[in-house]
Amino acid sequence: MSITVNQDNRNNTVTISLIGSFDFSLFNDFRAAYTDLDGDFNRYVIDMSSVEYLDSAALGMLLSMRNAIPAEQDIDLKGANAFIKNILMISRFDKRFNII
Amino acid sequence: MKLLCIDSEPVYRDILTLCAEREGLNVKTVASYHEAIEAFKDFAPDIVTLDVIIKGGNGLELVKKLKNLSGSRFVPMLFLASHTSDSVMDQCFHSGADDFLPKPFDEMLFNIRLKTHMRHVALVKEMYKKNKALTFFQTMIQREHEMAHQVLDHIQTRSEKNSDQVVITRIAAASFNGDLALVKTRADGARLVFVGDFTGHGLPASIGALPVMQTFFDAVDDLTSLSELAIRINKTLNSILPDYMFCAGYLILLSPNGHFSYWGGGMPDAMIRRSSGELDCLPSRHMPLGVQSTCEFDPSLERDQLKTGDTLVILSDGVLELKNAEGKMYGEDQVKSLIKMSYGDENLMRAQTKTEQVLEKYLGGAVQLDDITLVALRTE
Numbered sequence: 001m002s003i004t005v006n007q008d009n010r011n012n013t014v015t016i017s018l019i020g021s022f023d024f025s026l027f028n029d030f031r032a033a034y035t036d037l038d039g040d041f042n043r044y045v046i047d048m049s050s051v052e053y054l055d056s057a058a059l060g061m062l063l064s065m066r067n068a069i070p071a072e073q074d075i076d077l078k079g080a081n082a083f084i085k086n087i088l089m090i091s092r093f094d095k096r097f098n099i100i
Numbered sequence: 101m102k103l104l105c106i107d108s109e110p111v112y113r114d115i116l117t118l119c120a121e122r123e124g125l126n127v128k129t130v131a132s133y134h135e136a137i138e139a140f141k142d143f144a145p146d147i148v149t150l151d152v153i154i155k156g157g158n159g160l161e162l163v164k165k166l167k168n169l170s171g172s173r174f175v176p177m178l179f180l181a182s183h184t185s186d187s188v189m190d191q192c193f194h195s196g197a198d199d200f201l202p203k204p205f206d207e208m209l210f211n212i213r214l215k216t217h218m219r220h221v222a223l224v225k226e227m228y229k230k231n232k233a234l235t236f237f238q239t240m241i242q243r244e245h246e247m248a249h250q251v252l253d254h255i256q257t258r259s260e261k262n263s264d265q266v267v268i269t270r271i272a273a274a275s276f277n278g279d280l281a282l283v284k285t286r287a288d289g290a291r292l293v294f295v296g297d298f299t300g301h302g303l304p305a306s307i308g309a310l311p312v313m314q315t316f317f318d319a320v321d322d323l324t325s326l327s328e329l330a331i332r333i334n335k336t337l338n339s340i341l342p343d344y345m346f347c348a349g350y351l352i353l354l355s356p357n358g359h360f361s362y363w364g365g366g367m368p369d370a371m372i373r374r375s376s377g378e379l380d381c382l383p384s385r386h387m388p389l390g391v392q393s394t395c396e397f398d399p400s401l402e403r404d405q406l407k408t409g410d411t412l413v414i415l416s417d418g419v420l421e422l423k424n425a426e427g428k429m430y431g432e433d434q435v436k437s438l439i440k441m442s443y444g445d446e447n448l449m450r451a452q453t454k455t456e457q458v459l460e461k462y463l464g465g466a467v468q469l470d471d472i473t474l475v476a477l478r479t480e
């Protein structure tokens with residue numbers, strides 16, 4: 001499992017890419033990915049296209065991120081596979097995130 | 101780091117001391133077999149150098165003895181040997197030596213070997229330290245999980261006993277997760293049901309369960325409406341749990357005549373297995389409990405009806421995500437056909453046992469990763 005953070009200052013966008021299993025083991029690294037940033041951004045993209053599994057702890061980590069970032073700034077959950085998209089929809093994450 | 105140099109020749113004791121001290125080692129030198137054993141016990145060196153021939157004894161026996169004395173401690177033993185034949189070298193390694201240099205030795209080579217051994221000693225020490233810390237945490241977590249289990253099991257005892265109308269199955273996983281199922285008949289004859297699945301593992305999950313239980317049983321006594329109960333549980337969890345924790349759940353109020361209302365958030369769809377064999381899904385439409393503030397929270401309910409012979413089945417995601425030995429998940433389709441098949445039985449407890457057996461068989465020898473909760477309800 002790994003996290004890569006890409007800051008695009010021109011478009012005010014941060015992309016956080018996750019690979020492998022998104023679970024409790026990433027608790028600190030994931031938080032660091034959106035807190036240790038230089039500058040302000042108005043869009044956050046979580047690239048989940050390489051995530052194979054996600055547990056309920058990961059859902060909690062996403063909610064925690066949503067709380068830490070001002071509501072007017074969008075968070076996109078991008079590229080989740082069908083299994084993960086289903087988990088996100090069961091918990092109605094579409095109410096807090098853009099699931100694309 | 102400490103080095104014990106065992107050599108009967110004063111010149112080698114001097115050279116070794118000089119080399120080792122240059123590497124920052126604390127050096128002690130001895131000249132005989134018996135001194136060596138005493139020094140090994142008192143000085144407790146991290147590295148030992150010795151010769152094959154030693155005053156008062158034999159180097160091969162000494163190395164055996166010292167390795168024995170070091171027990172579980174890793175102490176590299178380096179021969180600086182005046183006998184340099186292959187067979188002597190072979191015997192040294194067989195007796196427990198970690199390295200071998202012939203005398204007269206090259207100072208440069210000795211320094212390199214010494215540094216390598218020092219690095220190994222440091223690594224092994226670090227490993228022991230981490231291993232000790234890990235064992236400590238593992239024991240602590242195991243205790244916490246046992247405690248959490250006990251707390252949840254105690255809560256569970258307040259729930260209604262299994263009968264022809266209600267059967268609750270909880271199969272706890274090796275790593276404890278925090279599913280909770282509560283059923284209680286109110287004074288007006290209606291049954292109140294809560295099936296929940298907390299995020300996280302162990303103790304944190306059971307901390308959330310305590311206030312939920314209290315709110316639930318208060319609602320049974322006070323005939324609180326289902327919407328109001330949903331609002332209360334959400335509010336309690338939202339205020340006490342950290343923002344990364346929540347509880348997926350179903351709340352159901354089933355009247356004796358089979359009519360029921362329900363609120364579902366973050367759970368896999370509950371199902372009604374009709375007596376005809378058809379399956380109807382009861383969608384869980386909301387965000388889980390404990391996520392939204394009271395003003396955002398949507399307490400609106402759905403309604404449906406159980407007729408005689410129909411079974412309402414609520415299951416946690418542990419059932420859907422149950423993995424067999426090949427790592428393949430049980431999945432929604434198999435769950436659906438399982439429910440269709442087992443709950444055709446007119447005896448609810450037998451039907452539930454059948455379901456459990458099929459799941460157990462699917463799991464095979466694999467380790468169950470998540471708690472499994474299955475609640476089945478029928479009307480009289």
